[in-house]
Amino acid sequence: MEASLADWLRDRQRSMLRQMVKLVSKPGILSLAGGLPEPELFPTEQLAAAYAKALATDPRALQYGGTSERLKEQIVELASRRGIRARPEEVVLTTGAQQGIDIAVRSLLEQGGTVLLDEMSYTGIHQTAAPRTPEWLETPVDLEHGSDAEAARELLDQRKLEQRAAPDLAYLIPDGHNPLGVSVSEERRQAWAELLARHQVPLIEDDPYGLVWFEQEFAAPFKARIPEWTLYLSSFSKILAPGLRLGFMLVPEALAERIGVVKESGDLECSGLTQRAVSTVLEGDFLDDHLNHVRGVYAQRRDALLEALDRHLTPFATWTRPRGGMFSWLELNADLGIESVPLLERSLEQEQVAFLPGIAFSLPGSGAADRAKRSMRLSFSTLSPELFDGAVAAIARQVEQLATRHR
């Protein structure tokens, strides 16, 4: 059947990211590589009680068509914490935010169409759009202010001058950017919002970390600024647990029916059982306490990572100082001439320490490839605070050795 595979799939491989995650998740490895939330934070007891309740009391939980209208109201309430005014009719439940990306891409991207996105971004958008062989329009990112709205403006204005069509879609992660750990600054957010509305470019806003802020709430997302141009995605993976496979989209109401068709053709519907279990967990005050706890734990780990980076890598690199989420991004100084893939190999072999090389997050042939090659994503979500100093010291040791060699 090999020869019968669709063209786009024939030479396709598992995403580099997922391959690497496998490579670096061997036992005994001190890993800053995973994109996993801390399992100790999963509300296991609450979920156990909620699943038991749904199975004991609600006969629709296991049947087709078991949509929980209550859950949609609760999602509207969750979104309001991000400053989004939505209605239950605008909610489309998804099998995690990844399915939200897939649905949004299928809904917006024509075969051979154009995608506007960060030069380093979540690989899920790369993977999901790839079958449509799109033209990729990359915009620069920086570690302090996030996605560069001014560069995007030049790009879009230039295209317009050349009478070329606007991109089919833009993809942005407003906060806790994966892999960059940055939040788009208020000024840039506003510039992006105006730009996208002016050029009539629909935005996929991927916001799984929106409620995982540390010192203060993140600025309002795009869905609160240009709702009619935004397909907003989030999920319960980072605030409850990924094993639930439950996320949601907020879409303009006029499109909800048709986007529901795309969902339906993908997997019919989300588990009614899981919908009910999550809805039960969201009742009452549990979520507030839980979110505070999650934020506290991750903030402490972020602090431990940043202290270790300050201590050991200041001469060699720059990195993001995340105000939420699970990641920091580190760029080795260009003049060191060190690439992160060989650095990873040495770190794994000699230090049993892992991270993800930045190149995993850029597209083949990206203009940012040189930068991505000397970068790494550092996850701070799953290590105890006391482990960061040793892990970062180990990476620094290898950097120093490689730097000496280069001189």
Next chain:
Amino acid sequence: MEASLADWLRDRQRSMLRQMVKLVSKPGILSLAGGLPEPELFPTEQLAAAYAKALATDPRALQYGGTSERLKEQIVELASRRGIRARPEEVVLTTGAQQGIDIAVRSLLEQGGTVLLDEMSYTGIHQTAAPRTPEWLETPVDLEHGSDAEAARELLDQRKLEQRAAPDLAYLIPDGHNPLGVSVSEERRQAWAELLARHQVPLIEDDPYGLVWFEQEFAAPFKARIPEWTLYLSSFSKILAPGLRLGFMLVPEALAERIGVVKESGDLECSGLTQRAVSTVLEGDFLDDHLNHVRGVYAQRRDALLEALDRHLTPFATWTRPRGGMFSWLELNADLGIESVPLLERSLEQEQVAFLPGIAFSLPGSGAADRAKRSMRLSFSTLSPELFDGAVAAIARQVEQLATRHR
């Protein structure tokens, strides 16, 4: 954002089937319309215990990457009951069999490619392939022997003569056909298998009802005959419960990695929690007893439906005598001049009895449209046996009235 939707989606609507299911599932209606399994058969207690166990004992249940290797072995064992020899490496878990269809279509169907399928078929294949605007090659079906292999042979041979490419894929439901309730005869199965292999056409074999046989096991499916040309799909929806949203594909091992990529870009992975819960339910002897119970209950309902049809509709129609599954298909005699949509309207209004008009299962412009228009799908899965006589008598009453009017 309306104008930004991808072309295929702009004028798209919810499938007629799903619209109708909504229409006919009002309270108080005696419904032969739904495609739902009987909720009394869901193993609610076993699932409650299994979810509780997974949450109490297995920390990976709620994390990413929580694949249950044990479940893959159990799926291999399930498949062996259908005469399929598979290996765990050939299993791809899916969010229900609908996602299996979606993954298979994405893997095989090029934009504007060709799909070979029954002239009346499960709407999920229509809906999932539609975005690729395929050419549809319809093959006839009959109510006794199922999909017509000889007609397919002529079609494929003719295309070959004309030096046109073989179809990108074929889609067949070997047993308990939805909507037809028929099983493909042994002779036709063998002819189809040889034909597809000879023309090198990959087959999506959709087999959700494969273990829901009544008097005797169904004949071996295509996966047991031409495994290298078959992407086999099934799910736990009909044998445990649809609210689990868990199904599986069996694919040639050489393709498993790439088909895994398609799954991953769709929704990353299936819930580790649900995988564990289902795996627990499958341990021990429970499933055997459960399947026997399910078969017994549905067989009794099938009998009650067929008796009622024999009694009330013999002069007016022909129908399938299903050897498993959940559906029968009834075709009103052409000379009556009665279409099933107006018949449904009258049945709903005057009798509070519902069924699904056959036209919901044919493609727009289908060569079988005339036949589909005077047909209906009758589900026997959710009504108590004593209700069929009244429901069918009510439909017969309306048929008689319309027939008199036509004379």
